[in-house]
Amino acid sequence: MSEPVRLSKRLIEQLGCSRREAELYIEGGWVTVDGVVVEQPQFKVETQRVELLPGARAETLEPVTLLLNQPKGQDSETARASMNMASLSETHREGVRPLHGHFARLTCPAPLERGASGLQVFSQDWRVTRKIDADLRRLEQEYILEVRGETTLQALERLARGATRNDRELPRAKASWQNETHLRLALKNPQPGQISEICAYLRLELLGMRRIRLGGVSMGKLPLGQWRYLSGSERF
Structure with missing residues (x-):
């Protein structure tokens, strides 16, 4: 033998x-x-x-960027470790070759705020991480907020022009109702606690927040806890 x-x-x-x-x-x-x-x-x-296999090439793996619909309560490291072959979204498997090497050396250039869920970005590609690092202050992020309470149209309009709360300037944000309990909010580079501040200014109780877009890249119809590859046509 x-x-x-x-x-x-x-x-x-x-x-x-x-x-x-x-x-x-x-x-x-x-x-x-x-x-x-x-x-x-x-x-x-x-x-x-x-x-x-047919078509085999002895080439270094091209770096990839992975988009995850991160559940609430996870930190970025736990979320990164949760991604594997099995959690690739079924609807995003066509035309891709998932490899174990795609889960190595991933960085998270724009982490979600603690307690938030939704779009989390992990990348091996220095070009992607460099662009996000350089442009983060200018990149618009979009959130769906679960809220309780009522606000006024005037308050939403003031938020878009620039508003203050307790003598602190709030980031300018575009807000609109998605339905009776969910507010769509778009703003640039929110710092920890600022979305809660915005909700307090609007006299709304914040129950949950989910990021759905970072710059020009939307999460799309990605099930909770599953991930997909950033496509070649998508740009942050």
Whole structure:
């Protein structure tokens, strides 16, 4: 009986490729062991059938950006750890190749405020994180607020022009009723506590807040706790 060997070594023996090429094939999800994709170069094989999928390329993985509908009560680290192959949204699977490498080295450039739910962004792409870091003060964020109480049209209009509460200037915000209990709010770079301040100014009790858009990227119809890839046409 043959001794177990690393999958990368078996691939080198079969293809005559370099060790780095073998690792890139495997990490890119192009190698199967008895018909099942294995992405770990150190995976041990014995007599199993090792094959390269059609179209295989020995290339470094392109960095990706993941959009998560984060549940209330999670912090960004817990949310990041919750993302896996199984929690990819069913309606966003077509045309994508989810890989374990897509969950490594993720950063969260615009974390949700504590207690908020909704759109959370995780990225491996330095171009995306740099743009969000540079533009965060100018990027409009949109929230759906669950509230209790009533306010006036005049108060909503003053909020859009600029308002103060307890001698503190509130961020300018566009607010409109979505229904009797939910207010749609759009503003730039809200700081922790400012949305609560806005609700207090409007004489509304804030029950929950859910971010649905960051700049030009909307969460879309993404089920709670599931994620999708940022598409090539989307820009923050």
